[in-house]
Every structure is written in structure tokens, then in C-alpha cells.
Amino acid sequence: MAKKKKSKVRMSSKRKNKAHKSRKVRRERPQKINTKRLLALDEAVKYITDLSGEKGLEIFRYLIDHGTMEENTLAKKMKFKKANAIRKFLYKLYNKTLVSYIRKKKGSKAWYTYYWSANPDRLMFLLKKEYEDEIAQAKKSIELNKANDFYICNSCNRRYDLNSALENDFRCYNCGAPLSHMDLSEIVEDKDSRIRFLKEKIDALSRLVK
Numbered sequence: 001m002a003k004k005k006k007s008k009v010r011m012s013s014k015r016k017n018k019a020h021k022s023r024k025v026r027r028e029r030p031q032k033i034n035t036k037r038l039l040a041l042d043e044a045v046k047y048i049t050d051l052s053g054e055k056g057l058e059i060f061r062y063l064i065d066h067g068t069m070e071e072n073t074l075a076k077k078m079k080f081k082k083a084n085a086i087r088k089f090l091y092k093l094y095n096k097t098l099v100s101y102i103r104k105k106k107g108s109k110a111w112y113t114y115y116w117s118a119n120p121d122r123l124m125f126l127l128k129k130e131y132e133d134e135i136a137q138a139k140k141s142i143e144l145n146k147a148n149d150f151y152i153c154n155s156c157n158r159r160y161d162l163n164s165a166l167e168n169d170f171r172c173y174n175c176g177a178p179l180s181h182m183d184l185s186e187i188v189e190d191k192d193s194r195i196r197f198l199k200e201k202i203d204a205l206s207r208l209v210k
């Protein structure tokens with residue numbers, strides 16, 4: 001009887017914890033960003049241009065400078081002859097949530113009018129994510145290199161792990177030349193310095209938040 005009571009108490013305290021945790025979840029709020037400095041970064045320009053071309057970059061910049069804008073007005077400002085020609089560029093940006101839209105019905109007309117705006121905080125997020133992914137990969141490669149011994153054939157440059165080197169008496173399967181132990185410290189150092197470089201990039205991005 002006493003046991004039963006105890007377990008009941010434990011359960012209810014668990015539930016309490018859960019409720020406490022879910023209250024703690026923060027909603028993502030758009031950040032105030034120094035967009036001038038963000039768009040002065042080569043990597044920001046490259047990201048947008050690779051995604052949507054020079055014209056896409058021009059549209060993105062214009063929306064950042066001028067705020068939400070009606071699609072036809074935007075098309076005119078961007079010197080598109082046909083208003084819907086701008087959509088190709090907007091959709092490319094929209095696919096990465098770099099721009100978003102709201103649509104409204106104007107008066108009694110049957111069609112919708114689209115209003116577009118740019119999301120510079122999303123650009124920050126995407127750039128940071130690129131850096132973070134590369135850092136994770138570099139870390140993995142460092143661990144792999146540290147955990148394994150590698151051997152190399154100096155005449156044909158083939159690389160072997162310890163097991164395959166052992167199997168063939170430390171001779172190259174391809175040409176028979178003796179294998180030598182690879183010094184991986186340089187590779188590890190290169191990766192380490194790349195990680196430091198990327199971390200600085202992430203810090204620089206974080207400083208753009210006002």
C-alpha cells in the first residue's frame with residue numbers, strides 16, 4: 001500500500017517537470033540585424049547570388065532597404081517588363097525562406113495581391129549553419145585521423161590503414177614499394193586552424209545582431 005503511494009508521488013513530480021520544461025521553450029523571434037554590414041560580407045553576397053543570381057541579390061537588397069512591397073511595384077522598380085517575371089527570382093529566395101509574402105484581396109477583385117518582404121535573420125541563420133556544418137565535418141575528420149594509423153606508398157601515393165598495411169607486410173598492393181607511416185599532424189593542424197577561422201566567422205555574424 002505504502003509502495004503504491006510512493007510511485008504515485010514520483011509520477012506526479014515527473015509530470016510537473018515536464019510541464020516546467022515546456023514552459024521554458026522560447027519562441028523564435030526575428031532579430032534586429034545590421035543589414036548593411038551583413039550584405040557587405042562576401043559570403044552573404046555569394047550565398048544569395050549562387051541561389052538566385054545577380055538579379056535575386058538586387059531584389060533581396062531592395063526589399064531589405066525598402067521593407068514590405070507590393071509585387072507589381074517591386075517588379076517595376078526592378079525594371080521587369082512583365083510583372084510575373086520577377087516571381088522566378090522571388091521563389092528561389094522563398095525556397096530558403098529568405099523572403100516571404102502575404103496576400104490580400106484588394107476590394108472586390110477576384111485575385112490576390114502579393115506583398116513581399118526580406119528576412120535578413122534567415123540569411124544569418126543559413127550562413128551560420130554552413131559554418132557549423134563544416135566545423136562538424138572537420139572535427140569528424142580530426143577524430144578519424146587521430147584514431148587511425150595511416151601508411152602511404154611514396155612511389156604511387158596510395159594510402160592504407162593499419163590493417164591493410166599489415167596484411168601486405170607494409171608493402172604497396174599496387175607497386176610493391178615499402179610503405180611509410182604518415183604524419184597526420186599537419187592535416188590535423190590545418191583542420192584545427194580552419195575550425196578557428198570558421199568560429200571567428202560565426203562570432204562576427206553574431207556581432208551583427210543589434
Ligand SMILES: [Zn+2]
Nearest residue numbers: 153156172175
Ligand atoms: Zn605503390
